[in-house]
Amino acid sequence: MPRLTAADATLILDHVLGDPSVPAAAAHALLAALPFPSHPTPRLRRGVLLRRLAADPVSADALDSLHLLASLPSPSPSPALAAAHLAVAAFLAASAPDFDAAARALFARPDGRARRAVEEGGSPALCSMEAVAVADQFEAAVGNSFSQIVLISLFGHRAAVEERVRELLVAEWAAIGPSRLEEAAERVLGDGALETWRAADEVARAKYRVLAGQEKAHEILSKFEEASSHVNPISTPEVRKVVDALETSCADLHRSVEDPLPAAKAAADEVLASRMDKADNLNSADLSGRQTTCGTAGPSTLNDKDKGPAKGSPSLMDWNPTAQTYEWEESPDPEGSRPQFRRPHLASPRRMPVSPLQPPENKNKRRKARKWCVLEEETLRKGVDQYGSGNWKDILANNPDVFIGRTPVDLKDKWRNMMR
Structure with missing residues (x-):
């Protein structure tokens, strides 16, 4: 065992003799064994x-x-x-x-x-x-x-x-x-442990580990590493000066340059509104029975506007050869003139009064089912390969031009049906 120095003896006597719980016999034996310091x-x-x-x-x-x-x-x-x-x-x-x-x-x-x-x-x-x-x-x-x-x-x-x-x-x-040993223990193991261990070198930390024990040393080192992860490892006046200058320049830049976020948000709202209008038009077309790009419907009985009956469709005259045609005249006949044939008189259509009440809304608010086209199915299959099954929001967000009027639930149900 190494020989105790005068400073070590002072620390031991200061701790033991100042503790009233130490018996008098033990204190007297320690006084007899250790040299009393010249400057206690x-x-x-x-x-x-x-x-x-x-x-x-x-x-x-x-x-x-x-x-x-x-x-x-x-x-x-x-x-x-x-x-x-x-x-x-x-x-x-x-x-x-x-x-x-x-x-x-x-x-x-x-x-x-x-x-x-x-x-x-x-x-x-x-x-x-x-x-x-x-x-x-x-x-x-x-x-x-x-x-x-x-x-x-x-x-x-x-x-x-x-x-x-x-x-x-x-x-x-x-x-x-408290004694000096108690104060040192408080610095090493108590509330001031993090500062003490941070300032110590590897040799001092090795001694602290012996004093603290394995469990306590592991606890302190864990707290030290956690605290060190939130602290800038380079903390010098020069670095702090540069950081302050960068913060000041950023503040000046924000004051001189207009923030583009509001304009970008407004543009995004316009794009979203146009897409929603497009989806509403498609849904309205489905409700009116017209064929859409992705939907499938039966053959239409009328062609484009002002083109007359579709080719191959029989007319009334074809069905009834004995039918006669009459020419309507908007102006009345001149006096004394008589038509060569009897003009038919048709009653004017009865006008129905318009009700002030609004038409009843669909309380269930259920959308009419719209069939999936090949493009939608192929895009859904590629989206599942890219983002994985279950990430329906991601697939829908990255293909808004294809899945117009679709919801993540629609994508999930369609994929389930495709996997059957």
């Missing part, structure tokens, strides 16, 4: 003093320990420290065999041990008006037996003094804070 940390000194105070709460050494505790830096001195110091000093004077000598040594001006600590200019953690008043009472009781009896009855109870010291120990242990 404030936490280590506080831990040693608290352990000394816990082992001997009421004595002259305890009073020295209290003075040293008061001299340690602390953001907010505990009131329990001043109360314990006053209780111990008063008990030492009240319980001494020679009251006058003990009172002079502790509370006489200007060199009393307790007097120097509690008066102005002493330790801020021990100064108080109450402590100064008690010191004055003990100083005035020198040579006064009646005052000594009163002070002994007030401050001569050892159990009360030990209770004050225990209250101080509880408050000091609670405020002692």
Whole structure:
């Protein structure tokens, strides 16, 4: 095992002696085995003093320990420290065999041990008006037996003094804070682990893996890799300057160039509307019984407009040879003239009044079935080969000029029928 350095010994003692859960016997054995550092940390000194105070709460050494505790830096001195110091000093004077000598040594001006600590200019953690008043009472009781009896009855109870010291120990242990090893463990394994592992080299990371264990190290590395994937690997002031310049130029470009998206959207809407109109015209043609490009229908009885009857179709005269034809005249006959033949008189057609009501709509709104042409079937087969069966929306979106008026459900049903 490598020899411990002074810094390693300081870290171990700082952690162990500052932990109240470590038994006193183990702490004393560690103190005997390790060299005490020449420059101990404030936490280590506080831990040693608290352990000394816990082992001997009421004595002259305890009073020295209290003075040293008061001299340690602390953001907010505990009131329990001043109360314990006053209780111990008063008990030492009240319980001494020679009251006058003990009172002079502790509370006489200007060199009393307790007097120097509690008066102005002493330790801020021990100064108080109450402590100064008690010191004055003990100083005035020198040579006064009646005052000594009163002070002994007030401050001569050892159990009360030990209770004050225990209250101080509880408050000091609670405020002692984490050790340097605990802070390092928090940086390596706690909330600051990602920053610590990111800044460490491979040698340091190998040590961290040993400290953390396999499971914890895997968890930290997973979080580190996940966080690293969202961070720009090149993060320098120069790169940041270039990125800012690009963002600024893009913003300027957007301000000077008109956005083409609205115009493109309007054009797309027009194309879509024209295709929908075309599909509606085809559906209307189907409903009227006319033949469409992809639909199939029977032979028409009429040819194109104004071309007369279709060739090969018999006329009325062919069916009825005895029928006679009459010529209609729009103007009336002149007076005195008589036709050579009798003109037939036909009644004018009866005009039906137009109803203001709209014709009933088809509530089911079902489209009339339109047969599939060869082009549609071939395009559907190629679309299935290209996009796969089931991607009917993709096939329809990429062949809008062929599948006019068709829906993805139509394509699915047609393919099912083709596969039978």
